[in-house]
Amino acid sequence: MDANATYGLLPEVTDSLTQFLENFRSKPFLNPSSIHLEGQSPRAIVDEARSQLYVQCGLQENTHRIFFTSGATEGNNHALAYPFRDLDTPDRHPRKVVTTSVEHSSVEEPMRQLEQRGVEIIRIHPEEEDTLSVDDVLAAVDEDTRLLSLIWANNETGIIHPVPEIFRRVRERYPNCLLHTDAVQMFSKCKVNLKSFPFDFLTIAPHKFGALPGIGVSIVNAQRELGALLVGGAQELKWRPGTENLLGIVSTSSALKVLPKILQSYENSIRYIRDEFEQSITERYSSISIVGGDCEERLPNTSMLYIPGVSTEDLVVALDLEGLACSRGSACSSGKQLGSHVLGGMSYPKSAATEVLRFSFRADFPKEELKTVLERLFLCLDRSGVATTVEESATLSPQ
């Protein structure tokens, strides 16, 4: 249950990839930007995939540009680097960024680098275990703010922030401020209406909804003067040069066709499975709480448990050995687990960063499996010494 990390290839995607490779077996030419006749077929595939995205997102070419990248990490880096590409030249460009303290590392790391180069970064904490406060954000943005970057739904807690509303209000007051949102989790778990609010950069990661990793989608406001991060070629209308990742694009295209069904399953079925999962756990273990559990706006598949006093490093491994995948923050290049940083803004003790466990269900998680999952989870939790509610009440001696 680690869908938020990566969904895994959908069978429809595997089929389409196999089909694609078969079709190209006789003429294995995969450069969509070639001027040659052979380039036509791959070219058509890219164009079709892009049209499909426009349709599914309800957007028009004259207002938005959609282009393919190597992934959301690149997309996020682009959104942050582009506005500050001229940092070293003396100019009167505003140098302030407003963001949150709960961004993904592909936003947080570039932010840190900008900070080191003299950009002022204001990080807003979400309200205690809840969404970002619209007022807090509005209070922080002013004429000097060059960029507002907000994660739409947090990948660890699942908490969804009111990005559309915030962007609308900021755009009204400060039209020069660029608006970026990391929509990676939101787009892959919930139905969104991208027409309903203004934005300048929006990042999507297809492997979160069943496509291949190694491909990303960036949506950029066509009516602003925004430009490319990478240079050196004419692909993607120069938005993102480099020979296109055809397999990634094919997989994105077929995954998009299945996405509406997946979103429906999350909303109508998984949400309730997740709720039952949480209830069963909190009933049995009074010390375990759900981070953001009372928040009304949460991704339907995500559940972050806080298990005070238990370093979940061992638990993740123990659960893995029992066949249950979950996570707790990112991994280091050695493979060692680091803790979670999103709790920093909330009033949890510092130790909490290493005492959380995130479960994120796939859309096809069968309800019947919940019982087995809970059994194995309880086995590991008991072994870790988490006191059950029954034990706790048993230690209360009769007076």
Added chain:
Amino acid sequence: MENTVLEGKVVVAMSGGVDSSVAALILAEQGLDIVGVSMQVWDYRNHGGCSSKATCCAPSDFADARSVADKLGIPYYVFDFEEKFHEKVISKFLSTYQRGETPNPCVDCNNEVKFRELRGRALSLGCTSVATGHYVSVKHDSDGYHVYRGSDDRKDQSYFLYGLLQEELAQTLFPLGELTKSEVRQIARDAGIKTADKPESQDICFVSGPLGDFVGKRLGSDKKPGVFVNRSGAVIGKHDGIHQFTIGQRKGLGISGHEAPLYVVDIDHESGEVLIGPREELEVPGFSVGALNWIHPTYAAHGGPVNEIDVIAQVRHKHKGVRARLRMDGDVAKVTFIDEWTSPAPGQAGVFYDLQNKELLGGGRILPGCTNRASLNILPEEARW
């Protein structure tokens, strides 16, 4: 190795080196259900970045361990042991130098980190035993568990394992005990394990660069500079920190102009005086050992030998061991050399073997007071050991 069939899973400590890789391979081939685990005791991001060249825990070591685990088809995880390692090994390492003694971090790491902490984690994973690639053998009889030097004299690591308890030995496997290093490398080559010819990690695993710098930097203003003196009390030189010296050290003293080679005979951590003398002043008739652990089942049961016994005493890792007489005095073992004297360094491990120099009986920490101190003007026969 005695083939005990174990129930339950075994955690194999994997460093990415050829020894632990082959240990895992042997157990996997025996059909045991194993899980490979690396203990990250040191984080390079805090000490020079991923390209830092220390001898272990570099990201490439974990990558090696991971690829071996993948080849064997076993699960593999990396655990964060930094805090524990700092608490039990590095802090103690530094404070030992401050006391003018010579630390043995490998002993502390084995006792506290590898065998206790790792075992604790193994249990929480539902694993009942731990295995390592140490060159040491364990045999079991009706009295209990016996530990023997590894078959390869040059690789034997029993010296560092004197701290193991009987209950721990019951749940630990050492697949390499009866193999030599070259046999181990050959097994790795035959199995196509890529670390077959990987060079060994030398010296202290967490120190890259000169040891004196490592310790000096961390002690900061707690360093103890002072003077070199000879037996008569004459000052023959200066130094900027006693942490750079160990008993028996000959090199790096910066003292010249003497005919015979000179050694560090004693270190006084209060005054900062380092006593220098010729070889004859270095060797002492005996020493005391505290913080003992007895492995031999009979001694383990009684807190040590009841009567005086003759043993082979080893006072350094590369020391072949000398005959000595041992008697218990309360919690302390008083050891007198029989034929040959040597120069034990306080803080090091004093480890005892049977007279065939094969079976590890027990060991402990060499206590201060076994060196010849100039200020007390004591002749060797009266050394207060």
